[in-house]
Amino acid sequence: MAKAKSAYVCNDCGSDHPRWQGQCNACGAWNTLTEVRLGTAKSARTERYSGYAGAGSSQVQTLAEIDLSEVPRFSSGYSELDRVLGGGIVPGAAILIGGNPGAGKSTLLLQVMCQLSQQMGALYVTGEESLQQVAMRANRLSLPTDKLKMLSETSVEQICLIAEREKPAIMVIDSIQVMHMADVQSTPGSVAQVRESAAFLTRFAKQNNVAIFMVGHVTKDGTLAGPKVLEHCIDCSVLLDGNGDSRFRTLRSHKNRFGAVNELGVFAMTGAGLKEVANPSAIFLSRGEEQAPGSVVMVVWEGTRPLLVELQALVDHSQLANPRRVAVGLEQNRLAMLLAVLHRHGGMMMSDQDVFANVVGGVKVAETGADLALLLAMVSSFRDHTLSRDLVVFGEVGLSGEIRPVTNGQERLSEAAKHGFRRAIVPKGNAPRQPIEGMEVIAVGKLTEALDAL
16 A cells, blocks of 8 residues: 655745744744645545546636636625625635634525525535524524535545436535545545635536535634635635624635625525615714814725725823723724824824724724825814814825825715715815815824814
8 A cells, every 4th residue: 555645834825844943934833833644645535536636628828718707696685795796606616714603604694595595506515503403493584495515525536426416506514624535534624624625616617517605614713714715725715794783794705716706795684684785874973962182984895895884093191101002993004004103293192192993893994095184083083172063074184285186086085975974084185076065175194283273
């Protein structure tokens, strides 16, 4: 018998090493190498499933000979999910959906599969729950269950054989961490099993033109569990996120070969399952009756639509030698940079103040268009000055104190006007060419002009 070989794979970057070592030479991470047992040169799986690899069937084509017709899609029945996926589900796509325990991954996919089973063949494979548990959930949510095919199996080879016989148009694997392959000598959930199982399912999806949803677990820091190559081999990676004390869930794409990666979908967890939120700005703007200092509304651009969210800042005298800088939903380093800009170009020193910043609703803002709103919120709290309820702010702040324009400024102003805002502080580059009815737009070019406009 051929001796099985071993390799050591980094969980962060996926690089291989011939022997174990404390630090990965590729990415510099410590204690991330995991042993992976490699299969023999000729395995049972290779002999039985050699057709899936497409050996001998590949053909060379010139770039001009490739068909440029648009990739066909079909709707999942939920516009928020279709938006995040780039317009719908592509046949043959491998989609990985992750999230914290209890976020609603299985509930969302069960709702989608029950709806799609009325139009096309659908197969739901569960490895973590029994068929009775899934059926009880579907019955509790009042979903149509007469045409959805169910399978309780953890062997990837058996799943593909059954799927080849049933010929579904869409499949769900719940979850990829419990799947295993016969010739991989490691336990389910290990680096080798997750990587080989995901690669085999992805290859099956491409060869049979079947869209596959794979459910993945997340680690303590909120990233998808498993090796980094797991995200490389699939077509789309989405994350369903939500706080334990909130009924709202946000669906965001981290990788998408068929669409944009910055789309955001919003769902609400109810007794009847996950419901779409058509107007998420109305949720994030549920403000208190009395306006308090340090609160301002900003307009962020998420994918293809503007989103209005409330930004709060609290500046208080610090009792510590090193004052605290805490940012929730914002980048920590950008908060420190804006405090330096405010001191240098705004004349306000907060080196002896604790500064806390928070985006209401659990939304994570990554774009630079929130700089001006964060600065004005900190000034409002520092000076104990209440800002107007009908004020909206957006703009990027440079290191020299200039206010830079952001993308889609006209659409942001139009969205704010639809929600009843009457004043806006925006960069000069985003000043509208035509006046917006019922809205006063204050265009600023420097930080000092924005502070004067307050």
